[in-house]
Amino acid sequence: MATSARKLKAVSKSRTNGNGRDFDVHDLGLAEAGRKRIEWADKQMPVLRRLRERFAKELPLKGQRMGACLHITCETANLLRTLKAGGAEVIACASNPLSTQDDVAAALVDQYGIPTFAIHGEDRDTYYAHLRAVLERRPTITMDDGADLVSLLHTEFANQADDVKASMEETTTGVIRLRAMAKDGALKIPVVAVNDAQTKHLFDNRYGTGQSTLDGIIRATGVLIAGSVVVVAGYGYCGRGIASRARGLGADVVVTEVDPIRALEAAMDGFRVMKMIDAAKVGDIFITATG
Numbered sequence: 001m002a003t004s005a006r007k008l009k010a011v012s013k014s015r016t017n018g019n020g021r022d023f024d025v026h027d028l029g030l031a032e033a034g035r036k037r038i039e040w041a042d043k044q045m046p047v048l049r050r051l052r053e054r055f056a057k058e059l060p061l062k063g064q065r066m067g068a069c070l071h072i073t074c075e076t077a078n079l080l081r082t083l084k085a086g087g088a089e090v091i092a093c094a095s096n097p098l099s100t101q102d103d104v105a106a107a108l109v110d111q112y113g114i115p116t117f118a119i120h121g122e123d124r125d126t127y128y129a130h131l132r133a134v135l136e137r138r139p140t141i142t143m144d145d146g147a148d149l150v151s152l153l154h155t156e157f158a159n160q161a162d163d164v165k166a167s168m169e170e171t172t173t174g175v176i177r178l179r180a181m182a183k184d185g186a187l188k189i190p191v192v193a194v195n196d197a198q199t200k201h202l203f204d205n206r207y208g209t210g211q212s213t214l215d216g217i218i219r220a221t222g223v224l225i226a227g228s229v230v231v232v233a234g235y236g237y238c239g240r241g242i243a244s245r246a247r248g249l250g251a252d253v254v255v256t257e258v259d260p261i262r263a264l265e266a267a268m269d270g271f272r273v274m275k276m277i278d279a280a281k282v283g284d285i286f287i288t289a290t291g
Contacts, residue, residue: 023109024117024130026102034074034107038081041074048078055086062087067139069131069149070170071099072118077107080114091137093130094118095145128152135160142167147174154181154188161188168192170200172236172290201237210241213287214249223285226250231283233276234290235262242289243271254279 042049055061066088070076084090092114094100100120108116115137117130131149134142135157142164144150150167153160167189169175175195181187194200214225230251232243243253243266255266256276267273280286 022133023115024119024126024133025105025109026119028106028110030103031106031110034077034101034103034105035111037074037101037104038077038107038111042078045075045078048082052078052082052085055082059087064141064165065089065137065139066091066141066143067134067137067149068092068143069095069134070143070145071096072105072108072116073099073101074104077104077112080108081112084112084114088141090114091134091139092116092118093134093149094122094127095148097122097127132156138163140165143170144168144174145170147171147177150174150178150189150191154186158188164189166190166192168194170194172238205237206241208241209238209289210245213238213242213289214245217285217287225285228252228284229254229282230285230287231256231276231279232271233257233286233288235259235266236290239266239289240269242287243269246287247271251285254283 061083064087066083068076068080068083068090070079070092072092072094080090080092092108093116094105097118097120100118100122102120105116105118108114117133119126122130131152134149135153138160140163142149142153144167147169150169153164169178169191172195175193178187178191178193195205217223218225225246226249228251230243230246231254232239232246233256235243235255235257239255239257243255247253247270253271255263255271255273256279257263257266257273263273
């Protein structure tokens with residue numbers, strides 16, 4: 001977890017909103033801007049919107065307390081809204097301080113009544129304090145992005161594991177951690193590996209990561225992709241998406257891959273394939289896309 005130079009208060013000194021619910025966000029004054037961002041994203045998410053309308057009528061999650069450790073962005077905010085519409089009590093914290101949108105976090109608290117513990121750039125101590133804040137509310141279902149919440153449930157909050165019906169894990173890295181726990185007999189709850197869903201592979205990993213990774217590099221560096229040698233480590237769904245988008249922007253794409261079948265697939269897709277020790281000599285931009 002990256003440590004920010006900006007020191008932030010731990011959740012033990014969290015603030016309270018008008019409903020008496022604890023939260024820890026950067027600035028509630030950003031809530032209106034966050035609401036606009038969330039509603040704009042909602043227009044691009046018709047399936048989730050339809051689900052929210054159905055959930056509001058059927059209340060399939062009534063009586064459940066859901067603890068979510070996710071990227072706190074306008075997209076996931078609409079997921080949290082949908083879960084609440086389904087009758088669940090929802091508590092959220094950030095899975096990655098660097099992706100947290102402070103205005104969205106503020107809106108979740110102020111506009112949608114969802115206790116949220118997320119501050120962009122929060123340090124390691126604050127990050128774990130926020131994880132604890134979610135588990136202290138004794139969720140019956142958890143949602144994870146990286147398996148930090150479930151890992152903490154199995155260590156510091158192990159006495160609560162029997163109260164948790166199930167969890168969901170979003171990422172390749174998180175699924176690898178959880179499968180290792182299951183193999184060792186340490187996993188105490190059932191976990192749905194969301195990352196294994198075909199639509200997750202296609203729409204999130206391949207197309208979403210493919211676009212957002214290059215967008216992030218361009219925003220951070222201003223580098224011209226066209227004409228650059230882009231080395232993509234790993235040719236899973238994320239790697240395929242990144243390589244495809246980089247080529248579309250005019251890059252000379254090199255793929256490194258330890259799996260021979262995937263390496264062959266990359267070659268058949270028209271990419272140069274080589275060992276990393278060789279790619280390191282020619283690459284301009286290096287992107288790791290493997291769990």
